[in-house]
Every structure is written in C-alpha cells, then in structure tokens.
Amino acid sequence: MPLDLWTRLAPLRRIRCPFCFEQFAACEMHFRCNDHYCKTDFNRMIADPVLSKALNGRRTGAGGSVLRSPWWVDPGTDERRGLRRYLDWAFLPASLTCPNCERPTDFRLCPRCHSHLPDSVVTLNSGHIAIFGPQSVGKTTFVTVLLHELDNRVGPEQGFILDPLTDEIRDRYDREYHELTYGGSQFGVGEELAGASFRRSHSATPSLETHRGVLQPLIYRLTRRGGGRRSSALLSFFDTAGEDWEMNIDLLRAEARYLSDARGLLFLIDPLRIRAVAHDRRVHLTEKESRVPPADYLTDIRKLGTFFRKLPVKTPLAICLNKLDRWGRQLEPGTMLHEWAGGLPESPPDEALDQTIHDEVQSALRRWGASGFLESVSINFPNHRFFACSALGDAAPTREDLPQPLPSPLLVERPVLWLLKQQGVL
Secondary structure, eight states, X not given: OOOOHHHHTOTTOEEEOTTTOOEEEGGGOEEEOOOHHHHTOGGGOEEOHHHHHHHHGGGOOTTSOOOEESOEEOGGGOGGGGGGGGGTTTSOOSOEXXXXXOOEEOEEEOTTTOOBOOHHHHHSOEEEEEEEOSTTSOHHHHHHHHHHHIIIIIHHHHTEEEEESSHHHHHHHIIIIIHHHHOOSOSOTTTTTTSOOOBOOOOOOXXXXXXXXXXXXXXXXEEEEETTXXXXXXXXXXXXXXXXXXXXXXXXXXXXXXXXXXSEEEEEEOGGGSHHHHTOTTOOOOHHHHHSOOOOHHHHHHHHHTTSSSSSOOSOEEEEEOOHHHHGGGSOTTSHHHHHXXXXXXXXXOHHHHHHHHHHHHHHHHHTTXXXXXXXXXXXXXXXXXXXXXXXXXXOOSOTTSOBOOOOOBSTTHHHHHHHHHTTOO
C-alpha cells in the first residue's frame, strides 16, 4: 500500500531498520520492483552490492561475487525522474516505475541492508530485545515458547496482540521454531489423539561465521488499546548463537550491532552449568548436560560491557535463570522459587512477585559463589532485574532421544514484560 499523505510530508523522519538497526532518513529508502514476472526474470536482474554486503558481510570485496536481484534503485539517482529527484527531502515519492515491466512499485527497501520495509516500519517506533548467553542454556527454545505464550496467553491477558511483520517471518517462525517445540502440521486434526504429543529438541543455532541468516530477527508488531486509542510498536527478537558468544566474540562485536544498539537485553543463564548446582545430589543431569563445561558468567557479563562505548550502561538488562523446574526445588521450602518450581503458586505473577524473585535469585547466586558476577552487574548495568523461569516446565528425561511432553512454561514472559515496560511499549 502507498504511504499516506502525512507520512510523505515528513521525508526527513529518522527511521531505524528493524533488521540491521541502521538509522537513515525516510527519503533515503530505495525501491525494488515487486511484480511477479519481473522478479522471476533472471535475465533482467541487476547487481545488488547492498544485499551482498548484508548477506556476506565483510567477505564481499573487490574480488568477491555480487548477488543479483530484481530491479532496484535509489530514488535520488534515478535520472528518469529529472528534477523531481532533488525534491525528495521535501516530499516522498509515492512509487517509482520499473524500467523492465513498466509497472509502478512502492516496495521500499532499507538503504543499508535492502530488507523490505513495510509501511508500518516507516510510521511506527521500533524497539528490540537481544537474547544472548553461552551455549546450551536454551535460548532458541526460550524464544519459541516466549512468542507462543505472548501470542496465545499473555497478550490477551495484558491487552495486546502480536502480529508477524511479514509473511516470511511468520513462515520462518513456524518452520524453524514452532514446529520443533509444539509439533508440525503434518497430521490431521484427529490423527494425533491416539498417541501422546511430544516435542523435539532444537539443534544448536548456527554460527554467524557460517550462516549470516542468524542476524535476521523475528519482528512483530505489538498493538494495544489504551485510553480509547490503539497504539502500535515494532519489536525485534534476536537469538544469539552461543558458539559466537563463547568463541567468536570479536566477530560478534564487529557484525552484530543489535547487541550494542538494543533497547532491551536479556541474558539467559543455566544454573545447571554452575558447579555448586550441578554437584548437588538432588539434581539429575542429562547425558548432554553432564558433558557441558562449567559456565563463567562473570566473564560473560564483562564481555557484554565491551559492546558499549562507556560504562555504566543505561540499557535495561534482564538476567533470567532458566530451567527453574530443574533446580528450584532444591531451594528452601517456602521461597517463591521453590513454589513456582513445583508448579504450585499461590497467586498469579505480578510486580510484587518479580521483586521477590529478584531478591531470591541474588541470594541463591551468592550461595553458589557468584558474588563477583553480582557486583559487576550492579556497577556496570545499574538498570537490571533478576528473573527465573522455565521455558519447558518439566523435568528433562535422562535420555534426550525419548519423547518429551509439550511445554508447560513457568514465568517465561516476566523478563520480557519488564523490558517492554522499560522501553515504554507497555
């Protein structure tokens, strides 16, 4: 759809791309032909160095190959427009004409990465949450369950809805995330009733070095009602590969701007990788968990500080201890962590519960020998809050190749709701 008149009258409006998080003026957006036949005519495709750099990173150089794509143009360099191209700073063009198919196109692109920018990107404010942590803490499963809960349960309770920004993002979430954790759509509505439904484990998130597609976030439009009016905002969720965080931190710092530019940071921790927890006789580790080396969360929080130009960092940081159902029952009876780990809470979660869990998590980390980590967080990230959750909500079987029940999450949405409030979205 073409942009409305009021939006076109603000060509100098600053836009932040929800894909690469570069900022630019609205009048800098590029156009691409979106006609089906024109897009599939490979003979008429042209070199696209912008897309090549976005997909291949710094490997795209003078001797590297440049990807080709359907016709695209920077409106300011399209000589067919004559003098009008010099007036884009005063009034945005509604569309441009493809020289191949001679059809008008209003398919706008980010001038930095050539991702498609729907109208909502131009008109709405954007924020994003970067989810990071070392390997094997369950980040991908957390993202999967989180978005499912926000869409089906938490959103309706809190008075908002989530919609994928594009059909491609909806398909990607279903294919790469939801089908593994909640089961695919290959069965009929009654075909699974005879047997128990079960989930499969996610494979490790590929490294940025081998697959730059991990830089593509899951972007949603959050819409809510308040004061008789509808308000919307864009939210991008980034899932950082644990391998990059532990072994390719220099590459991550150079290529993944979404961490330093984040409006909300979510540090996911697995207490089962802390020696004091893993050696507790009441905790039963799976074969995979027993082979994972102990985590060094103090080093992790120091790494995070290197992504920012100066300390202390003002960006809100939520630190969430995952797998609550596995370790929470080993804490003192009567604590909120013990009660929620057993799935028997006295009341629904609220801000008072968040504060209690914040205090209890800090106490637990001190007992586990993480005082240095707590002090570093307090000094360098003063706007922080500790949380605990379980994305799956059941004790893991000793063998991961066995069928596993569908998720019954515990408190998985609490850190994200806090971050959204810090960003002014809720």
